[in-house]
Amino acid sequence: MKTFLFLLYGLFGVIASVRGQSNLPPVFEIKTDSAFFRPDTTHFQILEDAKGELTFKDVLNHPAFRSDKFFSRTRHSHTYWMRMRIKNSLPHELRLYYCDFNSDYVDLFRLDSTGHWQHQQTGDLVPFSQLPVHKGAPERARLFFTLGPGQETVVYERAQNARWHSPLTYLSPQLQTEQGRIEAVFKNIVIEKGWKNYLIEGIIIGILILASCYNLFIYYSISDRVYLYFGICLFFFVLDRNYYRIQLAFFEEYPYAFKLVANLFFIVFFIFFVQSIRNLLQSPSSLIRLDRLISTTLLLTVVANLVQIVGYSIPIVPLDEWALLIEVLIRLIYGLCMFMAFKRMKQGLFEARYLLLALTPLFILWLFTLTTATLGLYFRVDLPRIIYENVEYVESACFAWMIIVFTGALMNRYNLVRQQVIQQAIEKEQLEKEREIERNRLIAAQNEQLEREVEARTSALKQSLNELKATQDQLIQQEKLASLGELTAGIAHEIQNPLNFVNNFSEVSVELVDELKEGLFQYLPESEKANAEEIMGDLTQNLQKITHHGKRADSIVKGMLAHSRSTSGQKQPTNLNDLVEEFLRIAYHGLRAKHKSFNADLQLDLDASIGMVNLVSQDIGRVLLNVYNNAFYAVQAKQKQASRDYKPLIQVRTKADQGNVTISICDNGTGIPDDILHKIYQPFFTTKPTGQGTGLGLSLSYDIITKGHNGDMQVKTQVGEGSEFILKLPR
Secondary structure, three states: OHHHHHHHHHHHHHHHHHHOOOOOOOEEEEOOOOOEEOOOHHHEEEEEOOOOOOOHHHHHOOOOOEOOOOEOOOOOOOEEEEEEEEEEOOOOOEEEEEEOOOOOEEEEEEEOOOOOEEEEEEOOOOOHHHOOEEOOEEOOOEEEEEEOOOOEEEEEEEEEOOOOOOOOOEOOOEEEEHHHHHHHHHHHHHHOOOHHHHHHHHHHHHHHHHHHHHHHHHHHHHOOHHHHHHHHHHHHHHHHHOHHHHHHHHOOOOHHHHHHHHOOHHHHHHHHHHHHHHHHHOOOHHHHHHHHHHHHHHHHHHHHHHHHHHHHHOOOOOHHHHHHHHHHHHHHHHHHHHHHHHHHHHOOOOHHHHHHHHHHHHHHHHHHHHHHHHHHHHOOOOOOHHHHHHHHHHHHHHHHHHHHHHHHHHHHHHHHHHHHHHHHHHHHHHHHHHHHHHHHHHHHHHHHHHHHHHHHHHHHHHHHHHHHHHHHHHHHHHHHHHHHHHHHHHHHHHHHHHHHHHHHHHHHHHHHHHHHHHHHOOOOOHHHHHHHHHHHHHHHHHHHHHHHHHHHHHHHHHHHHHHHOOOOOOOEEEEHHHHHHHHHHHHHHHHHHHOOOOOOEEEEEOOOOOOEEEEOHHHHHHHHHHHHHHHHHHHHHHHHHOOOOOOOEEEEEEEEEOOEEEEEEEEOOOOOOHHHHOOOOOOOOOOOOOOOOOOOHHHHHHHHHHHHOOOEEEEEEEOOOEEEEEEEEEO
């Protein structure tokens, strides 16, 4: 009973609310469950909301509602209200959709069975999270409600477009039953295989995206801007043709911002398409005016598009005429590009043929659509609806043809460019090889020159180094010899004093013996005179021998003093043969003064062709004296050990040979053992008994010959047979 009273009260409320509204349109009755309804213009009324500020209360009983046709060019507002009455004439509950596919925002106010107004909102620009949900599915452009059996209701719709969209020139509320929608979807997907269309569209989108990426990849490979422009063009073509699907997939919560940007997709596509055409044709200087005309017209088209977007909210220009102007500008640019392609084809550009073939079908279609738009705007000529319905498919086919053929032109261009790049690479490589050869030749020449300079400088440095070493060695030898000379001079000085006394007293003693003989003979008897005379004779003979050998010793000491005297170290021309013979005599007599019983056979073989040799005579004299003394010591030592048949022999030879002079000093003495042969030039090494040798003779001699005179000193020896010292000096 309470339920019945509640329904009765609600029915009275609905009747009262409906009666409170005047001039309502006729009731639109629904008599079937499965259908899509488009009420005619007599069943709904419209109210213009010029400023978009009217509320539902303002329009509920507004007297300005009127009936009007679906399409009217005189509508310039972005917001309109529509109202209609709907009745369920079926004996059961009706599940119904209210549809509006032309508005950005749809607000539906419906009077329910209780007499209350219910509000719902949907639309293309409503965020996904704010859409009404029916059976778990958000509804965009559809609003669901139910009507009981025989129930009648009044609906108000507020239809609104964004300010950057065109005004609502087309108004047409539509109704669809739930059962009808299910059957329509089933028919489209299952019976008519509509899923194939989505599959094909997805494949086409994928192909276009791949083509865009492929062109960008080619651009980065060969740096040809035509591929960059065409790749960007294809990308924005995909965006323009599929912006609604892209919005549903990625920007469901930001439909307003995405669709605002989507207004520019086509013009960006068109700009880069024109730029790709211009870069492909590469207009020469003869077509520079035509190229500038295309650039100017393209700029005007961009400005016109921006003005159109702004003009939707501020009607500063007639929108229909302005849209027609944009269409004219687009087709003009397209036609100018075709004209340039024709000119370039006449000039022999092969890609221009492809371009004309690609552009012609779409140009013809666009001329047709421009003609029909002009006739419809100015002469009210409407073509059959089937033509308008198929124009979109034909346009898609023309775009597909254009993209395919244009891609073919770019592929042909890529092959040509690739061949050019390969040829340029080969030429560059050849040029690099030639440059490398020339560079290597120059480097080789420079290296050769540098080597010559380095060799010359090295030779000069070696000579300077040798001279420096020789000078240094001479200085060292001079220091050594100076020390030795000082020692020798001291010893000779000490010997000289007693030797002078011996010489002087021996001479005086001879005179005294003569005086004694004269005075003594007067007093001796005749029998003793003979004996006294014999004694006096022997004494005189002994004193004469003392004087003779004293003078010999004096000459030896003087020679030692002369030998010990420091020299300047300067080389001077010297008679080498005389030097060799002189120091051999000095050495021999020096040894005989010590050992009177010693005798040796001296053999000289001197090459008279040697002549004068540039050397330091004092230094070479010291060398000869050292070697002679060693040779005499060796033969004397062997004489003490050998039989009486052994005869000491010293052989001295000089010889001139290829810029050198050779002095050979050979003895038949004891020889040098092999185990000490490598030590004979070491300072202070000697085989003589303690007190008889200093070990400096051969060391100083070797340095004087090799370092002081740049010569060579060699030895050949055999134990028990003798030794041979060979001195080589540069002439």
